[in-house]
Amino acid sequence: MILILKQGTDHQKVDELCSRLQAAYGVQTSPIFGSSTIIVGLVGDTSDIDISSLEMDDSIERVLKVQEPYKRANRKFHPDDTVIKVGNIEIGSQRICIAAGPCSVESEEQVKMLAREVSASGAVLLRGGAFKPRSSPYAFQGLKAEGLLYMKKAREQTGLPVVSEITNPSQLEMFMEFVDIIQVGARNMQNFELLKELGRVRKPILLKRGFSNTIEEWLMSAEYIMSGGNSDVVLCERGIRTFETSTRNTLDISAIPVLKRLTHLPVFVDPSHAAGQAALVPALAKAAVAAGADGLIIEVHNDPKNALSDGAQSLTPTAFNQLVAELRPIAEAVGRTI
Ligand code: PEP
Ligand code: MN
Numbered sequence: 001m002i003l004i005l006k007q008g009t010d011h012q013k014v015d016e017l018c019s020r021l022q023a024a025y026g027v028q029t030s031p032i033f034g035s036s037t038i039i040v041g042l043v044g045d046t047s048d049i050d051i052s053s054l055e056m057d058d059s060i061e062r063v064l065k066v067q068e069p070y071k072r073a074n075r076k077f078h079p080d081d082t083v084i085k086v087g088n089i090e091i092g093s094q095r096i097c098i099a100a101g102p103c104s105v106e107s108e109e110q111v112k113m114l115a116r117e118v119s120a121s122g123a124v125l126l127r128g129g130a131f132k133p134r135s136s137p138y139a140f141q142g143l144k145a146e147g148l149l150y151m152k153k154a155r156e157q158t159g160l161p162v163v164s165e166i167t168n169p170s171q172l173e174m175f176m177e178f179v180d181i182i183q184v185g186a187r188n189m190q191n192f193e194l195l196k197e198l199g200r201v202r203k204p205i206l207l208k209r210g211f212s213n214t215i216e217e218w219l220m221s222a223e224y225i226m227s228g229g230n231s232d233v234v235l236c237e238r239g240i241r242t243f244e245t246s247t248r249n250t251l252d253i254s255a256i257p258v259l260k261r262l263t264h265l266p267v268f269v270d271p272s273h274a275a276g277q278a279a280l281v282p283a284l285a286k287a288a289v290a291a292g293a294d295g296l297i298i299e300v301h302n303d304p305k306n307a308l309s310d311g312a313q314s315l316t317p318t319a320f321n322q323l324v325a326e327l328r329p330i331a332e333a334v335g336r337t338i
Helices: 011-025 051-055 108-121 145-158 169-178 192-199 215-227 255-262 271-275 278-290 317-333
Strands: 002-005 028-033 038-043 060-064 084-086 089-091 097-101 125-127 162-166 181-184 205-208 233-237 267-269 295-299
Touching: 002 011, 011 028, 011 038, 051 060, 089 097, 097 108, 097 317, 108 125, 108 145, 108 317, 125 145, 125 295, 145 162, 145 169, 162 169, 169 192, 181 192, 192 215, 205 215, 215 233, 215 255, 233 255, 255 267, 267 278, 271 278, 271 295, 278 295, 278 317, 295 317
Parallel strands: 097 125, 097 295, 125 162, 162 181, 181 205, 205 233, 233 267, 267 295
Antiparallel strands: 002 038, 002 060, 028 038, 084 089
């Protein structure tokens, strides 16, 4: 349920109203002071609330029922776009953020070198997997803690905040120390125990879409994190499983404008895992920017043929540099910068 308050209602009145509602109905309240309106979102069992008596309250303009099962992630609860600050960068503002780097961290030298290269081309975040959720138990599983340490060293050298994937709550302490944005991979989108743990931390979460999950299921996963108290969630479309086999996954471009309508959370796109082939990555990245994505996460490798994971879809630093140059005018055409 959403309460739209009368213009000019002061903070003290809002606080009093929230306390009253919490005491009377046992609901959680989340007041949002937006650019033009003040909204109080009510989360919990609102079935006992008498709407007509609320509408008589002199600070309440209107009461709206929220039909969707996701509340905190709902744009109705928070009409303005959420902007997440990570170091000096802002995710979800006018500037499109590009994260780039290897699928897996392979050595300290490799990740430092790639960090320098992608930063010079315009990336503002460094990606790199250390705990790899591979489909085969025989495939490279990642450098684990050592990989996170190399990411941290690359951050110290270049200033780029780092993004890396967590696969188990037991890794959380390490991630709090070494990583700036915690990635939840497609395979863990509905690992609810992991999501609940991530709700308790104060770090942004990059939540990838599961292979076969609907947008509503994805938003409910964001809701798990947000209901625990962590509202810094970035959604990342990375392709879904369809009948089509000519690409690794099918990039759901429509998800971008659909999410923009349904939620206030920033939206990233991963063209690398959608395409599965480096040659297709630029076109998908351009389409994502044109469709309104707030950011991209792209795999870049110094020697794709010999990469320990996802070489086929990794761009070389030179190809990445060219792609960013080609993305700039597209961003400008949709009122953004890179
Ligand atoms: C990755 O980013 O390397 C990865 C494993 O992605 P996804 O979870 O989207 O498959
Ligand atoms: Mn990968």
